[in-house]
Every structure is written in C-alpha cells, then in structure tokens.
Amino acid sequence: MRKTMIDRTGFGNLILGSFCAVIAATGAGVAQQQYGTATSQDSAAQQQSQVAQEQAVRKAYSDNVSKTYNYRFGKDKPSLPGRAAAEGDGFLEPGAFPNAKYCAHCHQEAYSQWRQALHSNAFRTPFYRTSVNILINTKGIEFARHCDSCHNPVAVLGGGLTQDSQVDHVFDQDGLTCMTCHSIQSV
Numbered sequence: 001m002r003k004t005m006i007d008r009t010g011f012g013n014l015i016l017g018s019f020c021a022v023i024a025a026t027g028a029g030v031a032q033q034q035y036g037t038a039t040s041q042d043s044a045a046q047q048q049s050q051v052a053q054e055q056a057v058r059k060a061y062s063d064n065v066s067k068t069y070n071y072r073f074g075k076d077k078p079s080l081p082g083r084a085a086a087e088g089d090g091f092l093e094p095g096a097f098p099n100a101k102y103c104a105h106c107h108q109e110a111y112s113q114w115r116q117a118l119h120s121n122a123f124r125t126p127f128y129r130t131s132v133n134i135l136i137n138t139k140g141i142e143f144a145r146h147c148d149s150c151h152n153p154v155a156v157l158g159g160g161l162t163q164d165s166q167v168d169h170v171f172d173q174d175g176l177t178c179m180t181c182h183s184i185q186s187v
C-alpha cells in the first residue's frame with residue numbers, strides 16, 4: 001500500500017493527518033517504513049513514475065467507463081445525486097482501494113469487528129437491497145448513486161452505477177469498506 005493510493009481515494013477536506021503509521025508519509029513525500037517493500041529507499045524519480053503510472057491506469061479505466069456512463073445529472077458531477085467524490089479526475093478503478101482482507105493481515109480485531117457490524121453489510125442486507133431495487137426499477141439505476149454514496153461508495157466512485165455497467169462488482173460484499181472511511185479527506 002502506498003501513500004499515493006491514500007491520496008487518490010477519499011471524499012473530498014477533513015484531512016486525516018496520518019493514516020497508518022506504517023504507510024504515513026507526511027508533507028513533502030517523506031517516505032517511511034513500508035510493508036516489506038523497500039519503498040523507503042525509493043528515489044523521488046521512482047515515486048514520480050509510480051504516480052504517473054497510477055494516473056495512467058486511472059485515466060484508461062475512467063475513459064473506458066465514460067464511454068457508456070449515464071451523465072444524466074451533469075458531465076462534471078458523475079456521482080450525483082450521490083455526494084461521494086474522489087480527488088482527481090475521472091472514475092477511480094475499484095482496485096485502487098486495498099480491500100478489507102488486506103487490512104485484516106495486520107488489523108485482525110478491527111476486521112472482525114467491522115465484518116460483524118452494519119458497515120461491512122451496508123450494501124448487502126436484504127432490507128437495503130429491497131429498497132434500493134425499488135428505486136432502481138422505478139427511477140433508474142443512476143438514482144441509486146444517492147444511496148450507494150453511503151452504502152457502497154466504491155461502486156459510485158468507480159462509475160458502476162449506470163445502465164449495463166461492465167464494472168466488476170466484487171466490492172459489493174465489503175459495503176462500507178475500511179478504505180472508504182480511512183481515506184476520507186473532507187466531509
């Protein structure tokens with residue numbers, strides 16, 4: 001996991017100072033100890049090229065989603081009528097969010113608490129599915145961006161809430177996943 005990943009996700013300016021002691025790199029790119037990688041020794045050039053590569057991956061993903069995306073509520077506000085937003089331009093590939101199982105490698109207690117709580121099930125409880133499906137069937141899936149901005153934000157940020165979406169919804173099972181809270185930049 002890299003700091004850039006944290007920077008790229010997030011909902012907009014409640015700045016979370018340091019995210020995780022292991023990955024926190026504050027200020028001007030002060031790289032700290034990383035998970036078993038040698039990133040602390042990475043040169044600035046290497047970090048720059050990694051950022052460029054991530055931006056290219058995001059742009060390719062976003063351009064592809066844009067081709068068939070329903071921009072009913074405005075080209076510049078793809079999440080509307082939902083409020084979730086990611087920093088930077090375009091849709092964010094769901095793979096940019098490390099999943100909860102990844103965090104569980106080190107944070108087992110947080111993981112099991114979360115797994116048993118409503119947050120992890122925010123998308124998949126029968127109550128939710130039933131009510132959001134009423135909305136989808138009567139108004140259209142683009143309206144579900146409102147609900148999923150809280151109940152399944154990765155789907156909204158990834159551009160998955162549009163007709164005939166090709167986005168792989170593997171993240172549905174995590175609902176409000178660790179990274180959706182732990183990458184918030186503002187509310």
Ligand code: HEC
Nearest residue numbers: 018019020021022035098099102103105106107178179182
């Ligand atoms: C390889 C192990 C490892 C992984 C994987 C990992 N963390 Fe951490 N995390 C740590 C360690 C070590 C600390 C520091 C613990 C401490 O300070 O008590 C920490 C601290 C944190 C903190 C507390 C930061 C603070 O300021 O108190 C949060 C929140 C956190 N991690 C979230 C996450 C999330 C979310 C993920 C998955 C995206 C994740 N971590 C993945 C090892 C890991």
Ligand code: HEC
Nearest residue numbers: 118125126127128129131132135144146147148149150151
């Ligand atoms: C601003 C965030 C937010 C938005 C937007 C939102 N919800 Fe929720 N929703 C929540 C929270 C938080 C809970 C849990 C409340 C509790 O348990 O006290 C919840 C709970 C629910 C539940 C109960 C789930 C259960 O299994 O108990 C349903 C159903 C639901 N929401 C449907 C919707 C629908 C449909 C929409 C869109 C029309 C929507 N929500 C929009 C935050 C939101």
Ligand code: HEC
Nearest residue numbers: 100103104107110111112114115119176177178179181182
């Ligand atoms: C709904 C938002 C939300 C989700 C989802 C969430 N967290 Fe947190 N987490 C918080 C907040 C807020 C705090 C700080 C408040 C506190 O300490 O109780 C926190 C604190 C932490 C801490 C540091 C304090 C502690 O209890 O050890 C760790 C580690 C952590 N979370 C890991 C995770 C992991 C791993 C996941 C997913 C399995 C996760 N969180 C999911 C909001 C969230």
